[in-house]
Amino acid sequence: MCGISGWVDYGRDLRRERETVQAMTDTMACRGPDAEGMWLTPHAAFGHRRLAIIDIEGGRQPMTADAGGEVVAALTYSGEVYNFRELRAELTRSGHRFRTQSDTEVVLEAYLEWGEDFVSRLNGMYAFAIWDARREELLLVRDRMGIKPLYYYPTANGVLFGSEPKAILANPLAERVVDADGLREILAFVKTPESAVFRGMYEVRPGQVVKVRREGLSKRRYWRLEAREHTDDLQTTIRTVRELLDDIVERQLISDVPLCTLLSGGLDSSAVTALAARALAGQGGVRSFSVDFAGYSENFQADDMRDTPDTPYVHDVVRHVGSDHTDIVLDSADLMDPAVRAAVLRARDLPLGIGDMDTSLYLLFKAIRGHSTVALSGESADEVFGGYRWFHDPEAVNSGTFPWLAMRGQTGLSTRGEFLNEELLRKLDIPAYRADSYQRALAEVPRVPGETGLQKRMREVSYLHLTRFVQILLDRKDRMSMAVGLEVRVPFCDHRLVEYVFNAPWAMKTFDGHEKSLLRAATADVLPRSVVERRKVPYPSTQDPAYERALRAEVTRVLDGSPAIGCLVDAGKVRTILDQPLGAVSLQGARTSLEGILQINAWLGAYDVRLAI
Structure with missing residues (x-):
């Protein structure tokens, strides 16, 4: 790399x-x-x-x-x-x-x-x-x-x-x-x-x-997703997915430098870790790393997206596959470290972070780089197999926009920009931009003649994720890892697997009533039962109150002293968020908005950007 x-x-x-x-x-x-x-x-x-x-x-x-x-x-x-x-x-x-x-x-x-x-x-x-x-x-x-x-x-x-x-x-x-x-x-x-x-x-x-x-x-x-009739039955499909994954993981283990896996205790990363452990059984096994935050268990609060911490599931996998494992525990104070945040912005080139995720990934990858040069990730399995919560929410699926923007109260992804002043909001008309982008994406979707109803719609939803949403996450992964000289490989993005699963019927992808049914069935024999039965949860964010206080303080400082961001935002809207009780800003939407203000302000200065709007 x-x-x-x-x-x-x-x-x-x-x-x-x-x-x-x-x-x-x-x-x-x-x-x-x-x-x-x-x-x-x-x-x-x-x-x-x-x-x-x-x-x-x-x-x-x-x-x-x-x-x-x-x-x-x-x-x-x-x-x-x-x-x-x-x-x-x-x-x-x-x-x-x-x-x-x-x-x-x-x-x-x-x-x-x-x-x-x-x-x-x-x-x-x-x-x-x-x-x-x-x-x-x-x-x-x-x-x-x-x-x-x-x-x-x-x-x-x-x-x-x-x-x-x-x-x-x-x-x-x-x-x-x-x-x-x-x-x-x-x-x-x-x-x-x-x-x-x-x-x-x-x-x-x-x-x-x-x-x-x-x-x-x-x-x-030279390549694009194509729609084809899927003629394999369920058992053949499960077997083919497993055969592809075995081949993909084995191929991606090639390296002349130390290699590891990223392990969250979710189905995707656990499957990659388990398959890597099997492939390397005669070569000393695999090394794995996970992320946690100091005091996370004590501060943990369940919500609609996350009902349990990752650590117990991580350790279940480690015991099951015998990986040489290290828990990377991050201090939430480092998430607000000016030097760290400057390095993250430098890596990204743009203010595109989702809350504190970029910063925590950067710190995680930096810690891993002290031991390994290559890491295999479970990234993109949700896009390929249909894992996100909104794949299974009829309201989001049929919302007439990108489904990840429809889960407004749970992801915070649709709230970017809501802190802008009214004049700029009118001029940019972000809803119209999203609508145009959505229609352009739909026009690209390949079709199978005669496909109707839910199957037709879920092909569209899958295409939107495989050509739009996954790009956002892959870019983040690349920038944060390469900023510290760590190569992250993505087995679930092998085009052979993507092409095959894209054309599997939605009913087959959810045959057991759960998300990612095909992946679950294809890898159940190498995973602990706790992980096989675990539902999808997102990448963790710190819930440390000290982080929230530091975030509030920094936004207040920037709001009071930065002419760059001052001409873009509505200070009253921002102060409404800041006036919420301690703990409310930990909600993803509010955190994403506040982090966005800091990121844009820093970017305008560091990159000497001239806005022509």
């Missing part, structure tokens, strides 16, 4: 732009603490920061391929291709000779052998750029599910690109302007494909290839 950056310009000699390319690359230092490299030619310049995972010595980048003593192609690459060994063997049979053991070289040689269509052969998470020196054209490629980020900024004579917006913003050609649509994207809690918030900047869409030539820029999708 790495950080990439680059610049293509057909109107200047980029060999003279070393300092600028170095500055762009330096912004990716956290993503790649092990090595750095640059490659400069007249019209293409690549930068790379490396987190070494496979072939520690041989995978240095940017990597070039030569023919007749001249460079014919260059690659700067972030990610992992899990089937690189099979591809390497196939390429070897075709006459290719390899200098390294890395998947990086396989990607480069695969392009030379099969052209840009080679991307359909890749199984993994990746974002990369290839410069074809023969054609003088650039390819920007992102994995099917969007696990790894990739952004670009078209210029008059080419393009800037990077793993994160900060790499692009380090180039003086990029403006730090956010217009009304950019602000809407921040506040609406929808994920508009290709939107990058900053005006003129775009995100490569999952499963997309962006091609840059002298004649201009073009885009094409």
Whole structure:
């Protein structure tokens, strides 16, 4: 896993732009603490920061391929291709000779052998750029599910690109302007494909290839979800899900550095941990980590989304699978530490956090990085198998909007932006922006002829989650983990599993009356009964009253002294929240609103953002 950056310009000699390319690359230092490299030619310049995972010595980048003593192609690459060994063997049979053991070289040689269509052969998470020196054209490629980020900024004579917006913003050609649509994207809690918030900047869409030539820029999708009739019966479907998961987890355990799993005691992470433990049984087993907060059990209050703490279930799994486990206990005071919050904002580039989740994930990953370099996560199982509470709430399902926004009182996801002043609320009209985004998403949904009623609607709901909601969570996971040099892999985002389960009927996905029925049935034999029977609960947030007091105090300070946020918010609305009794702000909606104020205020200052609204 790495950080990439680059610049293509057909109107200047980029060999003279070393300092600028170095500055762009330096912004990716956290993503790649092990090595750095640059490659400069007249019209293409690549930068790379490396987190070494496979072939520690041989995978240095940017990597070039030569023919007749001249460079014919260059690659700067972030990610992992899990089937690189099979591809390497196939390429070897075709006459290719390899200098390294890395998947990086396989990607480069695969392009030379099969052209840009080679991307359909890749199984993994990746974002990369290839410069074809023969054609003088650039390819920007992102994995099917969007696990790894990739952004670009078209210029008059080419393009800037990077793993994160900060790499692009380090180039003086990029403006730090956010217009009304950019602000809407921040506040609406929808994920508009290709939107990058900053005006003129775009995100490569999952499963997309962006091609840059002298004649201009073009885009094409090499993968998208397709609707097919599911002909397997229930038992065959359960067996297929398990076979896929066994293969996926085994593939994703490949690493030349220490590896672990993230364990919450929920079904998803427990299944990954159990399958990893089985696969590594002859190699010393698996290491696992969980998160808790100091005093969490004492302060715990059950609500509609969470009825029990995670720790008892975590320990049930540890005993059952025999993992080498560590509980990471966070101090709630660290969540308000200015240095930590600044690091989180720097990692995110945008004020997109949900309450304190970004901060706690950052601290968790930082602690894990002291022991492991790679972690397997249970992220995205809820989107694939239908785990969230709103999948099973008829009112949310039929609300006429994104279901996660319909659970207003329970998630806080729809409350972002409600603290704005009335003039700005009218100008932005966030409900209209959400409605337009929703209709655009629905128009993309693939259909099976004759599908009606609940099955038709649940296909739509699944599609919305697999193309919108999951992007929000994958971006958070990537940014917080890579900020500390930790590679997090996501087995449930393997496209083979996603394609298969997407087409399974909703009645089959809930055949036992519970959420994620297929996953539960497919992995029940490797899990303790307590976890098999546990209902879905969200990622934990601290319930420490001291955190709430500190949050209130910081918002009050910012409200009284910051002209940046003062011109955006309605102070009266904010003070109404602050005047609630201690304990009320622990509710997700109020906490998300207050955290949002702090995040936006810090972002406007740290990124020198010019609002054009």
